[in-house]
Amino acid sequence: MAEAAESPGDPRTTSPRPLMRDLKAVGKKFMHVLYPRKSNTLLRDWDLWGPLVLCVTLALMLQRGSADNENDGGPQFAEVFVIIWFGAVTITLNSKLLGGNISFFQSLCVLGYCILPLTVALLVCRLVLLAKPGPINFIVRLFVVIVMFAWSIVASTAFLADSQPPNRKALAIYPVFLFYFVISWMILTFAP
Amino acid sequence: MAAADELAFHEFEEATNLLAETPNVTTVSRSDQRPPEGHVAVAVDPGGSYGAEDEVESDKTALLQEQQQQPGFWTFSYYQSFFDVDTSQVLDRIKGSLLPRPGHSFVRHHLRNRPDLYGPFWICATLAFVLAITGNLTVVLAQRTDPSIHYSPQFHKVTVAGITIYCYAWLVPLALWAFLQWRKGVRERMGPYTFLETVCFYGYSLFIFIPTVVLWLIPVPWLQWLFGALALALSAAGLVFTLWPIVREDTRLVASVLLSAVVLLHALLAMGCKPLPLEHMAPTHQNTPPHPHGVLTPTPPRPTTA
Numbered sequence: 001m002a003e004a005a006e007s008p009g010d011p012r013t014t015s016p017r018p019l020m021r022d023l024k025a026v027g028k029k030f031m032h033v034l035y036p037r038k039s040n041t042l043l044r045d046w047d048l049w050g051p052l053v054l055c056v057t058l059a060l061m062l063q064r065g066s067a068d069n070e071n072d073g074g075p076q077f078a079e080v081f082v083i084i085w086f087g088a089v090t091i092t093l094n095s096k097l098l099g100g101n102i103s104f105f106q107s108l109c110v111l112g113y114c115i116l117p118l119t120v121a122l123l124v125c126r127l128v129l130l131a132k133p134g135p136i137n138f139i140v141r142l143f144v145v146i147v148m149f150a151w152s153i154v155a156s157t158a159f160l161a162d163s164q165p166p167n168r169k170a171l172a173i174y175p176v177f178l179f180y181f182v183i184s185w186m187i188l189t190f191a192p
Numbered sequence: 193m194a195a196a197d198e199l200a201f202h203e204f205e206e207a208t209n210l211l212a213e214t215p216n217v218t219t220v221s222r223s224d225q226r227p228p229e230g231h232v233a234v235a236v237d238p239g240g241s242y243g244a245e246d247e248v249e250s251d252k253t254a255l256l257q258e259q260q261q262q263p264g265f266w267t268f269s270y271y272q273s274f275f276d277v278d279t280s281q282v283l284d285r286i287k288g289s290l291l292p293r294p295g296h297s298f299v300r301h302h303l304r305n306r307p308d309l310y311g312p313f314w315i316c317a318t319l320a321f322v323l324a325i326t327g328n329l330t331v332v333l334a335q336r337t338d339p340s341i342h343y344s345p346q347f348h349k350v351t352v353a354g355i356t357i358y359c360y361a362w363l364v365p366l367a368l369w370a371f372l373q374w375r376k377g378v379r380e381r382m383g384p385y386t387f388l389e390t391v392c393f394y395g396y397s398l399f400i401f402i403p404t405v406v407l408w409l410i411p412v413p414w415l416q417w418l419f420g421a422l423a424l425a426l427s428a429a430g431l432v433f434t435l436w437p438i439v440r441e442d443t444r445l446v447a448s449v450l451l452s453a454v455v456l457l458h459a460l461l462a463m464g465c466k467p468l469p470l471e472h473m474a475p476t477h478q479n480t481p482p483h484p485h486g487v488l489t490p491t492p493p494r495p496t497t498a
Contacts, residue, residue: 098310099275167280
């Protein structure tokens with residue numbers, strides 16, 4: 001179908017209720033991230049609901065209680081939120097400046113959805129932290145975070161790499177690596 | 193079968209120097225004098241201008257005019273011209289900054305009139321994050337030996353480190369460029385560097401601090417000083433060799449003051465990043481860990497125990 005690159009979603013779906021249609025679209029994209037293979041669905045039908053939900057979840061789980069000392073803090077909600085969106089915007093700008101042919105919102109959509117593995121890692125880490133602290137605890141968390149980090153990178157690369165000219169792919173992928181590395185670090189060093 | 197090496201593009205030394213002296217010139221190849229293959233040169237009288245040859249000429253003039261018109265700074269393509277680099281070029285520039293050679297200016301030999309902003313921007317970003325992360329790691333490693341230390345991510349130090357590094361990477365080149373422009377009248381031979389070229393070589397010179405900051409995790413003081421001195425020497429040498437062709441035609445006083453100011457500022461940045469020796473830190477209570485990395489990152493608190 002010949003729809004514009006920027007249109008969010010297929011308007012000709014047969015589902016009568018827009019909410020169910022949107023939720024299905026978001027769920028479909030989550031599946032695409034978890035099992036990344038070459039497909040244009042994420043790029044064509046971009047939406048920002050999924051990234052928003054993931055970002056809010058991540059920020060809520062990463063913030064520390066307010067009883068702690070001010071300077072003694074992990075990231076606050078606003079800090080995580082700003083880092084994720086500011087980071088995603090910067091990577092998108094970088095990609096476009098290097099000559100990529102992906103649109104602004106498509107790139108934000110991909111980067112946001114590919115945070116899903118890291119959100120899962122944070123959930124697992126919080127569960128593991130309920131157990132007895134110790135080196136095994138740390139090793140398990142480290143392993144989970146590393147695996148999910150690699151998964152995020154692979155998923156986002158599968159979608160983003162094709163939009164860059166071949167001699168600049170590494171230049172466009174490196175900021176994505178840095179972005180997910182920083183988020184992984186925040187997850188790994190989280191201590192309730 | 194020609195070796196791949198022979199087929200690679202080799203820049204000539206004299207072309208580089210000629211380019212240095214007249215940065216705005218465009219090179220014209222000899223084949224431009226004849227009409228290219230496939231075009232018929234129709235002889236026309238001086239008055240008329242319908243010939244294919246004239247068409248070719250007017251096409252070329254239009255193209256040259258297009259190239260000379262820079263897009264305005266409000267257009268996206270203006271900024272795109274600063275990111276017009278390939279992976280191999282960025283890697284080559286990083287290598288050039290790691291291994292400075294006397295007589296080889298980074299700007300002339302690696303930038304070749306095509307400065308980019310990709311390198312400086314992402315090198316500064318990486319350095320800021322690496323500083324924050326190694327600061328965190330220092331606390332974690334210290335906690336393993338002394339469990340009474342209260343661990344905290346100290347997240348806002350990332351913003352402090354980031355702002356400091358970006359300010360250094362933009363304001364110092366700005367000051368340097370402004371100063372060199374002011375002294376422009378003294379120099380006859382070499383044109384000064386543009387602002388972007390200055391920002392570019394400053395940004396690339398910060399690259400060596402990234403592995404150095406990681407190596408500073410090793411808690412052996414003399415090794416830390418050694419790494420710091422090595423990194424500072426390489427980085428400052430790169431800056432000095434790049435600036436030398438510009439300042440050597442100035443008076444000796446101005447040249448030496450300028451070069452020492454550049455090296456001193458660079459040394460201050462290095463000191464700001466380096467972890468302080470642990471004996472100099474005051475014992476701390478659990479809630480307020482002091483600064484481990486000078487001012488830029490958190491330090492492991494070390495309570496005094498007998």
